[in-house]
Amino acid sequence: MSVDPAYTEHLAHNYHPLEVVVSHGDGAWVTDVDGKRYLDCLAAYSAVNFGHGHPLLVAAAKEQLDRITLTSRAFHNDQLGPFATALAALAKKDMVLPMNTGAEAVESAIKVARAWGYRVKGVTPDAAEIIVMDGNFHGRTTTIISFSNDEQARADFGPYTPGFVSVPYGDAAALEAAITPNTVAVLVEPIQGEAGIVVPPADFLPAVRTLADTHNVLFIADEIQSGLGRTGATFQCDNVGVTPDLYLLGKALGGGIVPVSAVVGNRDILGVLRPGEHGSTFGGNPLAAAVGHAVVELLATGEPQERARLLGRHLQDGIAGLVGHGVLGYRGAGLWVGVDIDPALATGRVVCERLAERGVLVKDTHGSTIRFAPPIVASETDIDFAVEQLREVLAELA
Numbered sequence: 001m002s003v004d005p006a007y008t009e010h011l012a013h014n015y016h017p018l019e020v021v022v023s024h025g026d027g028a029w030v031t032d033v034d035g036k037r038y039l040d041c042l043a044a045y046s047a048v049n050f051g052h053g054h055p056l057l058v059a060a061a062k063e064q065l066d067r068i069t070l071t072s073r074a075f076h077n078d079q080l081g082p083f084a085t086a087l088a089a090l091a092k093k094d095m096v097l098p099m100n101t102g103a104e105a106v107e108s109a110i111k112v113a114r115a116w117g118y119r120v121k122g123v124t125p126d127a128a129e130i131i132v133m134d135g136n137f138h139g140r141t142t143t144i145i146s147f148s149n150d151e152q153a154r155a156d157f158g159p160y161t162p163g164f165v166s167v168p169y170g171d172a173a174a175l176e177a178a179i180t181p182n183t184v185a186v187l188v189e190p191i192q193g194e195a196g197i198v199v200p201p202a203d204f205l206p207a208v209r210t211l212a213d214t215h216n217v218l219f220i221a222d223e224i225q226s227g228l229g230r231t232g233a234t235f236q237c238d239n240v241g242v243t244p245d246l247y248l249l250g251k252a253l254g255g256g257i258v259p260v261s262a263v264v265g266n267r268d269i270l271g272v273l274r275p276g277e278h279g280s281t282f283g284g285n286p287l288a289a290a291v292g293h294a295v296v297e298l299l300a301t302g303e304p305q306e307r308a309r310l311l312g313r314h315l316q317d318g319i320a321g322l323v324g325h326g327v328l329g330y331r332g333a334g335l336w337v338g339v340d341i342d343p344a345l346a347t348g349r350v351v352c353e354r355l356a357e358r359g360v361l362v363k364d365t366h367g368s369t370i371r372f373a374p375p376i377v378a379s380e381t382d383i384d385f386a387v388e389q390l391r392e393v394l395a396e397l398a
């Protein structure tokens with residue numbers, strides 16, 4: 001198999017993909033241009049939670065393609081209302097602000113939190129502060145990278161947007177110390193995905209909730225990667241029994257078919273936006289709404305969440321058996337596991353390349369950590385296959 005030279009010649013080099021050229025997908029598996037099959041254990045960073053070509057989602061998209069795909073929000077469309085109603089009900093909130101990419105949902109929430117700070121909380125104009133977590137990943141826009149600690153994501157892209165303060169992830173005392181009268185929000189990933197599937201101490205998110213209530217600060221949970229079934233619950237916040245003020249959703253909300261993201265919250269917060277203050281040409285388009293609605297209907301059954309919980313236990317049990325055999329440690333929630341490979345054996349990249357040769361697609365992050373996030377439609381046999389391939393790769397490298 002050879003990679004199209006256009007990748008070098010005509011595409012900006014902002015990615016370093018594995019040498020796999022995918023042409024088809026079906027459920028948890030993809031097929032390359034030579035007909036070789038791979039178990040997709042990345043699932044497009046959890047955007048493909050429900051598998052490639054899920055029949056109900058594809059049917060919803062096809063039906064809508066034949067009707068109408070884009071109206072802009074200058075007019076109403078008949079898909080957006082039912083989608084917003086269903087998503088608000090799933091999240092047990094009042095309102096939805098539909099956007100497209102995850103980064104747009106984050107940007108939208110930053111604007112909403114600032115406007116809420118000035119109009120409701122009474123913060124001095126232009127003085128609003130948002131507290132973020134060290135090691136965060138919320139996207140790639142100039143404002144979002146302004147509060148990243150990852151030099152690769154930031155360097156040479158300044159000047160940076162002010163108004164953010166970063167504290168150690170999982171450290172409630174540091175969070176409390178950083179709150180000032182100008183603090184409008186705390187922006188948190190319930191599990192830090194890009195950082196290596198880092199799970200905070202069990203009492204951290206409840207402490208964020210308490211501090212947010214005590215200091216009249218919004219708790220914004222970025223569930224763009226952790227939400228919508230991946231962790232064995234609708235939201236990772238459910239797993240620790242907390243309810244944020246705003247949920248940020250994306251990735252799987254579009255069923256792996258179209259980009260769909262949203263900010264979801266109650267009227268007292270999302271209601272601060274007035275006509276003309278915020279928008280997106282594609283946000284809330286009928287195709288996105290039809291697919292997003294079908295995704296919400298899938299989740300409303302609770303079946304994907306339950307499956308992720310059971311399969312995740314199976315995956316974690318399998319990985320546990322590799323500790324001491326090339327794996328230093330692992331952590332995760334549901335069907336989402338970060339695995340620390342012994343750096344003395346190989347980089348995460350090399351392990352990913354070896355796994356790809358054996359028909360398993362995963363992605364490394366931060367040196368020697370690799371993450372497993374297969375589609376929730378995978379089978380136990382698929383999970384066993386992935387673990388066995390990792391065991392054999394590590395044995396080869398030892």
Ligand SMILES: Cc1ncc(COP(=O)(O)O)c(C=O)c1O
Pocket residue numbers: 045101102103104106137138139140189193194222223224225226250251
């Ligand atoms: C937690 C989190 N927030 C936001 C984003 C940005 O999403 P997008 O790439 O759709 O802009 C990501 C992407 O990986 C993410 O993991």
